[in-house]
Amino acid sequence: MENLENKYDRASKRVKELKDFYRHLKIFIIVNAIFYLFKFGVLQPYLPNGIELRPYYFNWVDINLVIWILILAIHAGYLFRHKLPFLQKWEERQIQKYMEQEERETNKYR
Structure with missing residues (x-):
């Protein structure tokens, strides 16, 4: 019986790791999509009056994307080790x- 519980615990841990990775991937896609929509001015018409965002305000978005991709790759490497x-x-x-x-x-x- 203990062996069955041990297998269940390992499987449960594995499912939790997968779920965490997919959550990380989903957040990565959503957040970076919003950043790029702001960077290219697509969302600017929906902002309240008086808030003006210039494209150069978002020069850091590309660096953020590269760093986040590296972090996501490390997370995937750990998950699929x-x-x-x-x-x-x-x-x-x-x-x-x-x-x-x-x-x-x-x-x-x-």
Whole structure:
């Protein structure tokens, strides 16, 4: 029974991670779409009178997009880390390395 609960917990954690990633992606798309609509002046007619936004006010939007894409890529890399073979091989090599190191330490005192 414990094994079934353990599998359920892992699956539940995985679903939560996926849900968080898709939420992050949705927020990324919505926020950056609004930023670009302001940058290109599409939303300016809908602003109250007296608020005037110049295009150069939004020069930072491109930098924001690049930084957010990098953050999103890191989030995706973390989420799909089990599907990337080079990360699995690295992890296996590190585990093997530490197991061998521990074995040498153990044998040194015998």
